[in-house]
Amino acid sequence: xxxxxxxxxxxxxxxxxxxxxxxxxxxxxxxxxxxxxxxxxxxxxxxxxxxxxxxxxxxxxxxxxxxxxxxxxxxxxxxxxxxxxxxxxxxxxxxxxxxxxxxxxxxxxxxxxxxxxxxxxxxxxxxxxxxxxxxxxxxxxxxxxxxxxxxxxxxxxxxxxxxxxxx
Numbered sequence: 001x002x003x004x005x006x007x008x009x010x011x012x013x014x015x016x017x018x019x020x021x022x023x024x025x026x027x028x029x030x031x032x033x034x035x036x037x038x039x040x041x042x043x044x045x046x047x048x049x050x051x052x053x054x055x056x057x058x059x060x061x062x063x064x065x066x067x068x069x070x071x072x073x074x075x076x077x078x079x080x081x082x083x084x085x086x087x088x089x090x091x092x093x094x095x096x097x098x099x100x101x102x103x104x105x106x107x108x109x110x111x112x113x114x115x116x117x118x119x120x121x122x123x124x125x126x127x128x129x130x131x132x133x134x135x136x137x138x139x140x141x142x143x144x145x146x147x148x149x150x151x152x153x154x155x156x157x158x159x160x161x162x163x164x165x166x167x
């Protein structure tokens with residue numbers, strides 16, 4: 001299944017699919033990168049696209065579709081937000097909302113191979129290693145990074161071109 005098909009099969013966001021990174025606000029695009037062997041498959045600004053339906057909810061920012069070489073489309077969920085201990089609970093709340101929304105309203109998107117949930121910091125990562133907040137994020141499956149590099153799964157040795165580790 002392609003990222004575009006999964007988005008268009010989700011009534012609440014079907015009209016919000018954008019080719020490449022056009023669904024990502026211009027000021028946020030610098031926070032996203034991919035391995036050269038990957039292709040952008042599309043993007044959805046979930047926060048803006050779901051604002052009218054869920055105005056009082058803490059919505060996640062983006063769903064990003066990409067295709068690694070010789071593989072099927074994958075999705076990554078990216079939140080662009082200041083990364084400090086004072087923001088951890090807000091981002092955890094956004095992720096909980098997203099997981100529930102995916103399960104209940106976006107089953108095709110939820111079924112796609114997933115690279116993960118990323119919190120890309122707007123101004124550096126200010127959450128100390130070993131802190132209770134850092135442990136909560138790890139337990140929740142959120143990777144906090146200065147910049148998201150897609151196509152770089154966990155378990156491979158980070159390199160200059162492929163780094164999704166906290167600063």
